[in-house]
Amino acid sequence: MSGKKRKITDFFNGPCKEETGESLKCPKKSIFPTEPKKIAKKPEKREKLDLSQRILDVGQENIGNLHCEACNMIYSVDSPKEAERHRIFHNRFETTVNFNIEQNLIEILKTLPNQKIGQHRIVFICAKMAGKIVKTSVEYWMKFVNESVGYVSESTGLWDENRRVYLSMGLSAESEIFLAGILVAEKLEEAINEESGETTKKCKNDDWIVGIDRIWTHKIKRKLGIGSALLDAVTTRDTKFEHRKRRLRVAFSELSDEGRVFAQKYVGKHYENEPFLIY
Numbered sequence: 001m002s003g004k005k006r007k008i009t010d011f012f013n014g015p016c017k018e019e020t021g022e023s024l025k026c027p028k029k030s031i032f033p034t035e036p037k038k039i040a041k042k043p044e045k046r047e048k049l050d051l052s053q054r055i056l057d058v059g060q061e062n063i064g065n066l067h068c069e070a071c072n073m074i075y076s077v078d079s080p081k082e083a084e085r086h087r088i089f090h091n092r093f094e095t096t097v098n099f100n101i102e103q104n105l106i107e108i109l110k111t112l113p114n115q116k117i118g119q120h121r122i123v124f125i126c127a128k129m130a131g132k133i134v135k136t137s138v139e140y141w142m143k144f145v146n147e148s149v150g151y152v153s154e155s156t157g158l159w160d161e162n163r164r165v166y167l168s169m170g171l172s173a174e175s176e177i178f179l180a181g182i183l184v185a186e187k188l189e190e191a192i193n194e195e196s197g198e199t200t201k202k203c204k205n206d207d208w209i210v211g212i213d214r215i216w217t218h219k220i221k222r223k224l225g226i227g228s229a230l231l232d233a234v235t236t237r238d239t240k241f242e243h244r245k246r247r248l249r250v251a252f253s254e255l256s257d258e259g260r261v262f263a264q265k266y267v268g269k270h271y272e273n274e275p276f277l278i279y
């Protein structure tokens with residue numbers, strides 16, 4: 001040893017010009033012989049190595065392709081691009097990215113009839129009020145909503161004159177406004193009493209029965225009362241939404257198990273001693 005004292009920082013202050021032959025004494029020289037910019041590339045190389053290792057471990061016939069059973073996507077683990085595409089697709093219902101509401105759309109939604117129910121701002125949309133931007137956005141969200149709730153038949157179209165759309169906005173962790181919940185209702189002439197199988201007709205005073213065609217709440221906003229607020233918006237008296245004398249009857253269509261529990265609870269609370277209606 002030369003006796004020259006060195007601090008730990010000496011190792012990071014550029015190549016050591018002395019003692020070039022002794023790597024242990026000058027790790028900077030031997031481990032990081034190039035300039036710092038190139039160091040950043042190292043992890044990527046390691047990652048690629050790990051991925052190829054994974055393929056060998058899996059031992060699949062179709063080397064390099066993985067089948068995600070959760071989302072049913074087949075993708076190549078060799079391609080960072082495909083892996084990223086899988087990540088986005090896999091999390092399409094969990095993230096808010098597909099449900100973001102841009103500022104210009106927020107400004108438009110503000111002009112539509114809306115009401116605060118509990119903590120939730122509910123916006124009312126029907127075909128004659130909504131312009132192209134609103135319709136296009138709702139249709140885009142609906143693709144994800146339909147897949148999420150298992151809805152397949154768009155027989156009469158979202159903007160049929162007997163249909164109404166209600167939506168609720170939420171705030172993400174990144175402080176972005178997104179679609180927190182949506183409900184598609186339709187005017188029914190009659191519905192079926194689930195217990196007796198009898199048909200219940202609309203009231204004499206011409207109040208229609210509200211058919212709940214679809215109701216959906218974003219995964220990160222569940223159990224916060226958004227579903228109830230949407231149902232309240234469509235069934236209770238509100239001159240902004242539509243003129244009514246009293247709470248309208250409600251009937252549900254093709255409910256999931258989870259949806260049925262929620263709907264029964266809602267009906268039990270607001271329609272005491274009345275049957276559960278379906279259509």
Ligand SMILES: [Zn+2]
Nearest residue numbers: 068070071090
């Ligand atoms: Zn997946």
